[in-house]
Amino acid sequence: MSIRIASRRRAKALLTAAFPGAEIIDVTSKAPEPWVRFSPFYPHGGIPVPFSDGVTSQSVEGIWQALKVFQDFDVDPAKLGVTTMKGLKRTVRRYxxxxxxxxxxxxxxxxxxxxxxxxxxxxxxxWILEHRLADLVEQLRTKDDLVLLDYTTNGDVTDPTTPLSHAALIQLHIEGRWPTEDGPEASGIPSRRTP
Structure with a gap:
């Protein structure tokens, strides 16, 4: 099978012309059911929060935003409980x-x-690919020529210039090329907790 990643911002006619014969599936938070479930914002519930025994989150994005620490703002556990797919982002502009x-x-x-x-x-x-989306992943595996749409197309974990594409992660998962989850330890980064 062939899997490619393309920007959801491209016009449908341009996508169809660029990928003739391919099945084009949007996997963003704006996608229809059931494909919207691949969005990191989707509230699957019960997602284990790394480094937090017994704590779970509604969404992957909730985990990412909850554990983000800003200069003057620490973690925000409330993000773990968001089920609306809205109000999750914690931005540099604000914090x-x-x-x-x-x-x-x-x-x-x-x-x-x-x-x-x-x-x-x-x-x-x-975790959500394996525990919440295994049936949909198998449906994607049956496609001969597949294009997944996302707002970003960056599948390189080492490239910090662009947000990571979850569509690219789906591709890597299906192709058995999942990135290593080991990383250098955070030694040297002081942890100043706000009271």
């Missing part, structure tokens, strides 16, 4: 520079960006 991602809600270390991708985002997204 200031990001210092890293905390190793769990009560962790004493901050992980730099690439390490956080590997040790927080990848395990959480792989």
């Amino acid at each position: 200031g520079p990001v210092r890293g991602h905390r190793t769990g809600l009560d962790g004493d270390r901050l992980l730099p960006y690439e390490t956080a991708r590997r040790r927080i985002y990848l395990p959480a997204y792989r």
